[in-house]
Amino acid sequence: MVRREALDEFESCWLPHVTTAGLARLVELLEQDSPLLIAGSFIAAAAQGCLATHIAWHHPRTAHLADEDAGVLWLTRVAGLNPATSAMITAWDDGGAADPAFRAALLQACRRELARRQAMPDSCPSSPSTRYPADAPTPLP
Numbered sequence: 836m837v838r839r840e841a842l843d844e845f846e847s848c849w850l851p852h853v854t855t856a857g858l859a860r861l862v863e864l865l866e867q868d869s870p871l872l873i874a875g876s877f878i879a880a881a882a883q884g885c886l887a888t889h890i891a892w893h894h895p896r897t898a899h900l901a902d903e904d905a906g907v908l909w910l911t912r913v914a915g916l917n918p919a920t921s922a923m924i925t926a927w928d929d930g931g932a933a934d935p936a937f938r939a940a941l942l943q944a945c946r947r948e949l950a951r952r953q954a955m956p957d958s959c960p961s962s963p964s965t966r967y968p969a970d971a972p973t974p975l976p
Contacts, residue, residue, distance in 0.1 A: 837839070838931065838934075838937055838940075839965035840922040840926075841922040841923045841925070841926030841927070841931065841937075842937075842940055842941070842944065843922075844916075844921065844922045844923045845923045845941065845944060846944050846948075847915055848914055848923075848946075849890070849914055849916075849923060850916070850920050850944065850948045851893070852894075852913050852914045853890050853893075853908075853948075854860070854890075854895070855949070855952055856893040857889070857890040857892075857894055857960065858891050858945050858948055858949050860889055860890075860892075860943050860951075861886065861889060861890065861920065861942075861955055862942060862945045862946060862949065864889060865938055865941060865942040865945065865950075868938070870883070871883050871884070871889075872884075872885070872886070872889065872932070873885055874927050874928045874932035874933070875933070876933070883961050884905070884906060884928065885904035885906055885928075886906075886923070886941075887905075887907070887909055887918070888905050888906035888909075890906070890909055891905035891906050891909035892905055894909055894913060896908075896909070896912070896913055897909045897913065903957075912926075916957070936961050938971060942967075
């Protein structure tokens with residue numbers, strides 16, 4: 836099933852590279868069913884972006900990027916994924932954004948990851964750290 840594959844990718848390939856601030860932002864957007872969280876493009880207008888873009892805006896390597904490049908660069912250079920073949924991007928853009936069950940599953944995954952990080956604060960990328968190359972403070976061009 837495409838959505839199960841998407842959730843697996845989200846948990847194994849996205850979450851390890853998301854900062855705690857980025858996770859908190861996703862939780863907030865998903866809980867509120869926010870119109871700032873869009874599908875079909877990486878960015879639509881100021882403050883509107885897809886999952887990857889909101890994550891990028893809260894990551895030290897991509898926070899300085901204000902356009903659609905933020906999400907693309909975070910996916911490719913931080914998470915090491917190809918946006919064109921990402922199961923998560925495909926599922927989100929192919930109706931997942933409007934699917935309450937899928938959104939709830941993403942929210943649950945984000946909450947689980949936040950709880951895990953709170954239980955083990957020294958083992959997660961909550962802020963720039965040399966221990967986590969993905970959270971290195973060097974911004975991408």
